[in-house]
Amino acid sequence: MIAFVKSHPRPASSSPCWLTSAPKGAWIEIGTSAGYSTLWLALACRERGQTLTTFEILAAKSEMAAQTIAAAGVNDVVTLVEGDFLAHVDTLGDIGFCFLDAEKEIYGSCYEAIVPRLMPGPCSWQTTPSVAKSTFSP
Helix, strand or coil: CEEEEEECCCCHHHHHHHHCCCCCCEEEEECCCCCCHHHHHHHHHHHCCCCEEEEECCCHHHHHHHHHHHHHCCCEEEEECCCCHHHHHHHCCEEEEEECCHHHHHHHHHHHHHHHEEEECCCCCCCHHHHHHHHHHH
């Protein structure tokens, strides 16, 4: 299983290298924003013959992301879903990779929804100390 929480300004830019060892299962991104990280993840998808489903709850950001994805020509490996990831999670099967880059207030809910669906395999969970303390502390 691989789960990744944003830890620095460009965490997805290093992902094409280590994503080649991700286990089988759906690849998802929660918090698309304008689609910058999505493009890096799309590189790994192409390498693996994989697809990425990315979720953005805000309509304005979803529109920007759609334009970014189209301009980069990665529509063949990226599906953009406008809406709340938590409303769609039951439509997903097993998850091989998750890139979580949303508002920190939903990290706990996303974590609870994702972990039972993660496939066995390599795992990388990274976050900033402030997010970890405020979100994952008992």
